[in-house]
Amino acid sequence: MLLISLTFFIAATKHRLWHSNPAIDRVHRYILAQMVDPLMKLATFYLLSKPLEKIYLVWGAILMIAHGTLFCIADACTLDDSNSVKLLFIGMLTYNLVDVTKHIPKDDHGHTFFGFVVNLWVIWGLIILKTAERFFSFEAAKRTYGADSIYSASNYMRYQDALTSSDADPNGNVDGDDNYKVTDPVFKKGNKYIVAGEEKIIFQMETENGNMTRIVPCATLSDEVITVQKVWGCVGELLGQQMDPDNQFKDMCLSFALMKLLRRRFLNNPGELELIQESRASILQALLNSDDQNRANRANRVFRVIKTELGFLEDFFFSKYPIVFGYGLPIYNFLLSLLLMAATGWLVVTTYYHCQLDRDFYITYVLVAMILIMEITEITTYVLSDWTKVALLIIYVRFPWLQNASFVNTALRFFFKRKTLHPLREKIGQFSLLTHYGQKLPIRGKPCRATSHAPIKLPEQVKETIVDCLIRFGQGCLPNGKSSLQRNGKTDLCSDCDFPTSTQTILVWHIATCYCETKSSKKDRNSSAKKVVATALSKYCAYLVVSAPDLLPDQGSAAKVVVDLMMSETDRLLEGARNESEMWEMMEKKDDAESNKRTIAGMGVELGKKLMAIGNEDTRWKVLAEFWAEYVLHLAPSDNVQAHKEHLASGGEFITHLWVLLYHAGNLGLGRPENDPNADP
Template structure:
């Protein structure tokens, strides 16, 4: 029987046979590592779904590939790249964590990586030169153990949750204080009377479970920031930079207010008269619709950084990160100069293979690049981010000086702000009817840049007096004196809340768009974009617009199945065929297998025909539809599902999440109740035959 390859009398033939395998496995590990460095080079939210999938796949395959590579007996000159490769894995695991559950899994993998590193090193310790072992490999193991210990402490420590709860308690107690609430002379346009705290909400000596506000110079509020700007003409030479700094402080104050919803703290300002005026005349005041969205995006960006930043908190010191970075760079650079073809004396093998030397250098180079990027990202978050700009501006508000003016101007010039790449400014699109056509299923789901016309339409309704009385489209119909004829379309399907109205109006809007000419481009763009976006939410994220997401998903599946069967039965192969055959749709009776989806399809077709008949002017028709969809979206945006919105922040900023935050600051945290009219009963019995009138 042949002796195994790892016997005491092993010869060079075995080593030669295993070398190509080890080099191949190492090359595959290097390819995965390079992919991770490239795919993880930006914020998670700046990448598309495909990039995030590829990054997750590479991360999933990287550790098994490294472990399998090290499973075979390593030659002496393999030990160096093995140790650096596992250190790269340790750094990758540190940057990939998103939430506590993911951190726990990746922490276990990192622990295994350190164990594999020790197991790879110990059997070869006796065959290595002491200089290589003491000066390079042992410090590298100690560095990996230090990283592991720091992450273990951060995962197991409850300090983050406690700090969040304590900070929210401070802000909530501050907002309930008489100093904040007893303000009757206010102006949302100039922020007069809006004492929303930016920084300095410290707890005085109020005793156990008490809160005593100390109004000192350290307390910086929104109205104080605006007053400071008016007193000295702004910290910047140009008004645009000064206004952006003020808005950044406003975003930070709103972030602190919104953060209370994570821990369920009360919103004491919800019923304050100033709250709704703040949104209507403050955030949405003036004609600049971009400012309203910019402030909310920056606010949600602060929240995303707090919850999902891969790097230390912007409020923490970088001293530990700096020490680890300097140690890693010293070890990596030392290895590059030490491990070369001109200095083989560090190994017992006086003739190391050229391929091993090249691969070792590649591993070390990737290790250095990874550590450099990891530290520079943490550095930019702490010192070049919007967090630091707010900190500097508040310091200037407390003690104005020309030095801080120069620093603020320099900070604004360094504008690779994390916020610019955090919001993708895209809006998802999904057309229910087009998705049911077999040949256009792929085109039915897509994303497109958020049009400026949509932002203007939302801004127009937010600043209007109708914001306080949204009702699933009823207020739009009331403004156009059409409520009596169309009230059935907004008040039915009470058990589904906004879902039933959204689906009926989505089908009707799709039918109107299929028969429309080239007029009313702006209004038509708003109506069709928001219609497809609401359908996209029901398809992809129903938890953001309804309290019963499972029922919404089942309803969407039933609608797709019913429409597909109808189109297939009538031989529809194109969009024109579909619009020609839809007027002939007949809902089934309950005894024949007909359910709610039949009634929704029939009502959507009926509504589309009624809109075309009663609004022959195409421009006026699309004006009504655009306003209708803005009100429908704003009616569905308030939600108590804070977890759903927060989880979506990990991959981007949905438009409905921005509206959810905006309405929260206006005191609108609950969806309006579904309206009910006596005429609804009449419509319930007439939907079967009215669709033929098209």
């Protein structure tokens, strides 16, 4: 009873409790893998090995269902999931059912248990069907999301330019089909990122004068292959301006297609640099250079697409969604779950008539109730996921007759407006280094989880400033903050960007930003938009230094050494300070000493004084906001793909969103310029 209650608690609260809390998430995974899974297997084995106890047989069947449902909802698994233990349990259940069927017992009133046994056989059959359905979905998922499909997509992308020029239609028709007409000038050029159906494309080697030249598709795109261009060209009312004015539905398919491209980064595909160079123009034009003149709308769209893409990627690595949706919309899975719920509920009725109303019956009643709720949770989780929405959009785009049905358009629009159950968090961590003075910072020994400030919702102003910065530099090299200083006429501050490591630059500018925040007038403390951007990004970069240094360019021990040095210097400089006000007073006084000016804290205070010399507060915060926007983008490109994957399992970091956006823009983080002062040591 305790075991099934713990199982139910884990499944029911998965997406509400620990998904956004990395520490609790790690505890959850440990409990799930090291305690719940072995105990459920052991208990199921014990119960199924007692064929003479019919109530044990019922409990064993219920635990089998609970085990499968739990790990569909809460398990962090890969496509290599094994069903060997489940097959063993099915074999034991089959043996016991055959034995019970041979000698159908009678209850105290002389009634046979025939209906009870039939009910168990029905549950057995449904478990067999569900296991078989999962097996075939697994095989389909390997074809759809496995390595072969990645290389098929790569070959298809290499052929994209030639395919685009040959298929171009002056009227905007996609593949010569009047049912798909592209009006967007960006996607009219032939954005054929594959949303679904790449496993159906057959490739062959093209020869010229007997020599193999390139890999090309054997034929033009079939109706089974859905591309981003075809989604944008769909003339259905659902994807029109009336029902989808901000392109949320179409962008969901774009995110799914981009996720498929992003998977190659995790496989170190040697040809991805060439492919990204080909893809960068259309993605940047579609997301950054849209016709929408509203900065907020454009920024929200950019980050919405990236957030949805990372949500798909998280599900791909850490859930069973790829298996469940291996065949597309999992209609059979939903149907089998409903039938299993009905059969399990009927089991309570048959148990009621053939068992004594003792505590065993009530335990069975509670267990069945929990199983029903868990099955409903599983179905709801799948139905309200973005995977279901994409699967429905694929069907909608593939069959033109659906596009002409008003009821279908209205029903799908209502369904698509429902929110998903577990979106990636939209918060950024905040950490102020100097406010920890006197608290025995735990960052000395090893990176820690910052606790001085609770995470804040990602400010809209940050999104807008980041997007403006990306548009400004287009496809060029990302500067390390100097460009913003030069643009604002503060070239004298450029020398403060030339530190050997990025950690030093972050700490110096973070202290300077905190100094300006403390010294700002009370009127300014009501926070202008630029100040919100500067302080949020400053504290976020400090948070990365102490909480996620593996996402920064200074990997390894570099960040730890710099932080240790900075805290040692701060302890010496601020000895005796009792509060934040005294701390800043002592730093200002001791900053005059030549030896203190060479410390990180001293350089930060000195930089803060230079910034405070800017008389206009709006200008000062504009300088800081644009510097931090440029610098956080400069930090984002990274070769440490595994680190981003690990953080994605806990809800993801904001810098991962920037990393993905820059990846699609062609900046892979495959090394920095030799003259980059913030290059990896």
